Amino acid sequence: MAASSSSSSSIKPIFTTRSKSSNSSKSSLLSFLHNTNPKPISLKFSSHNSNYTTPPSFTIRNSLQTALETSELPVSKFQDDLNLQAVTPKPTILVSEKLGEAGLAILRSFGNVECLYDLSPEALCEKISQCDALIVRSGTKVTRSVFEAANGKLKVVGRAGVGIDNVDLQAATEFGCLVVNAPIANTVAAAEHGIALLASMARNVSQADASIKAGKWLRSKYVGVSLVGKTLAVMGFGKVGSEVARRAKGLGMNVIAHDPYAPADKARAVGVELVSFDQALATADFISLHMPLNPTTSKIFNDETFAKMKKGVRIVNVARGGVIDEEALVRALDSGVVAQAALDVFTEEPPAKDSKLVQHENVTVTPHLGASTKEAQEGVAIEIAEAVVGALRGELSATAINAPMVPSELRSLAGWLCSWYPEGVALSL
Numbered sequence: 001m002a003a004s005s006s007s008s009s010s011i012k013p014i015f016t017t018r019s020k021s022s023n024s025s026k027s028s029l030l031s032f033l034h035n036t037n038p039k040p041i042s043l044k045f046s047s048h049n050s051n052y053t054t055p056p057s058f059t060i061r062n063s064l065q066t067a068l069e070t071s072e073l074p075v076s077k078f079q080d081d082l083n084l085q086a087v088t089p090k091p092t093i094l095v096s097e098k099l100g101e102a103g104l105a106i107l108r109s110f111g112n113v114e115c116l117y118d119l120s121p122e123a124l125c126e127k128i129s130q131c132d133a134l135i136v137r138s139g140t141k142v143t144r145s146v147f148e149a150a151n152g153k154l155k156v157v158g159r160a161g162v163g164i165d166n167v168d169l170q171a172a173t174e175f176g177c178l179v180v181n182a183p184i185a186n187t188v189a190a191a192e193h194g195i196a197l198l199a200s201m202a203r204n205v206s207q208a209d210a211s212i213k214a215g216k217w218l219r220s221k222y223v224g225v226s227l228v229g230k231t232l233a234v235m236g237f238g239k240v241g242s243e244v245a246r247r248a249k250g251l252g253m254n255v256i257a258h259d260p261y262a263p264a265d266k267a268r269a270v271g272v273e274l275v276s277f278d279q280a281l282a283t284a285d286f287i288s289l290h291m292p293l294n295p296t297t298s299k300i301f302n303d304e305t306f307a308k309m310k311k312g313v314r315i316v317n318v319a320r321g322g323v324i325d326e327e328a329l330v331r332a333l334d335s336g337v338v339a340q341a342a343l344d345v346f347t348e349e350p351p352a353k354d355s356k357l358v359q360h361e362n363v364t365v366t367p368h369l370g371a372s373t374k375e376a377q378e379g380v381a382i383e384i385a386e387a388v389v390g391a392l393r394g395e396l397s398a399t400a401i402n403a404p405m406v407p408s409e410l411r412s413l414a415g416w417l418c419s420w421y422p423e424g425v426a427l428s429l
């Protein structure tokens with residue numbers, strides 16, 4: 001494939017585009033074709049070194065379809081030529097973890113849906129080469145091996161939730177696979193779970209519950225601490241963090257937040273003061289974690305940072321286990337620097353049965369339930385199904401985490417066009 005910045009008369013066809021206003025509702029993977037730059041740009045492809053001899057995937061055809069519909073070309077000529085509608089097969093969508101019915105219904109109306117919930121990593125790699133899209137939650141690791149095994153067929157990975165730390169984004173991008181998530185629908189559920197853990201930790205609810213079921217009646221052992229008037233540091237003032245802050249203020253807490261990227265006016269609007277990381281640690285009676293897991297936040301809570309906390313601090317984590325050095329947390333609990341922790345998430349999920357952290361008497365745990373309400377799961381399922389179907393249709397995704405599709409699609413499109421037009425093709429924009 002060769003690309004040049006000038007057009008050539010020996011090359012056909014020339015795709016020109018209509019003005020943006022002519023079809024504003026239709027976004028496309030080829031939306032960059034809607035170029036308002038008066039200087040024409042053209043990409044020239046020739047078949048000389050193209051490896052593409054097979055017809056394009058449905059995604060490419062859908063993108064091309066959209067491009068044709070929004071162009072000034074005599075569409076029928078090309079539609080007849082390319083037989084876009086007739087050759088489009090139904091995509092295969094693999095759902096590897098439990099997804100709400102409403103989302104599955106949307107997916108089924110568009111493609112062939114296979115729900116296989118307990119695939120081993122090896123079985124996933126074996127299956128993936130037959131799939132156009134994969135939908136996961138937090139339990140499926142979408143590793144480089146998965147993208148390698150997909151052999152170019154996998155076009156979209158949909159994360160039915162927020163955190164995308166279980167998807168190798170670098171590999172996805174390299175393999176031309178779009179990753180989309182569902183960032184909105186589980187925000188309130190996660191915030192409510194954070195508040196549930198905060199309150200139950202402060203009043204020893206789970207320990208007291210276990211003791212009474214074991215035949216004990218320990219009223220003095222389980223005297224708790226009050227929330228009102230205490231300082232809560234929200235670490236990560238995004239969607240979940242800000243909802244936790246709002247609710248904590250309703251409980252009479254003094255709320256501060258640390259987030260290097262949060263706008264001060266957003267915090268002010270909730271009545272929250274944005275502070276530095278160290279200031280948050282030094283001031284807080286309670287710390288609630290709501291940042292994503294990434295290389296910057298990995299084990300950001302460690303021996304050094306626990307040492308900066310107020311003695312007797314209480315920590316809630318509904319973000320990701322990996323933001324805490326779990327061995328350091330055990331040490332901090334043993335020394336009393338951390339009085340209690342309430343954890344929904346763990347570095348390894350599920351954690352080992354004999355995990356010192358999980359078994360610690362001052363630790364309350366739940367099995368990654370932050371997003372697990374009926375309402376949130378229905379919402380997330382719809383949100384991710386719409387995002388995945390949109391991406392497969394060739395539409396530009398509002399929740400794309402990476403954006404590898406344009407070059408990849410263009411390469412595939414170029415190869416395919418070259419197989420139809422061996423003398424070469426120019427896209428004039």
Ligand SMILES: NC(=O)C1=CN([C@@H]2O[C@H](COP(=O)(O)OP(=O)(O)OC[C@H]3O[C@@H](n4cnc5c(N)ncnc54)[C@H](O)[C@@H]3O)[C@@H](O)[C@H]2O)C=CC1
Pocket residue numbers: 161162163164183186187190235236237238239240241258259260261262290291292293296297318319320344345368369370371372
């Ligand atoms: N336990 C569960 O079931 C759930 C867990 N989550 C976790 O919660 C995280 C947050 O979710 P949302 O609030 O929806 O995401 P979000 O993207 O709206 O908020 C994350 C915030 O963290 C901030 N941040 C990034 N690096 C930071 C750092 N080093 N220190 C402090 N703040 C930092 C960002 O600026 C952003 O404002 C997700 O990434 C996910 O891992 C989300 C939903 C459910």
Ligand SMILES: O=C(O)C(=O)COP(=O)(O)O
Pocket residue numbers: 137138139160161162163164186368369370371372
């Ligand atoms: O949305 C998130 O980031 C979550 O952690 C929710 O995870 P889940 O989809 O319940 O496995």
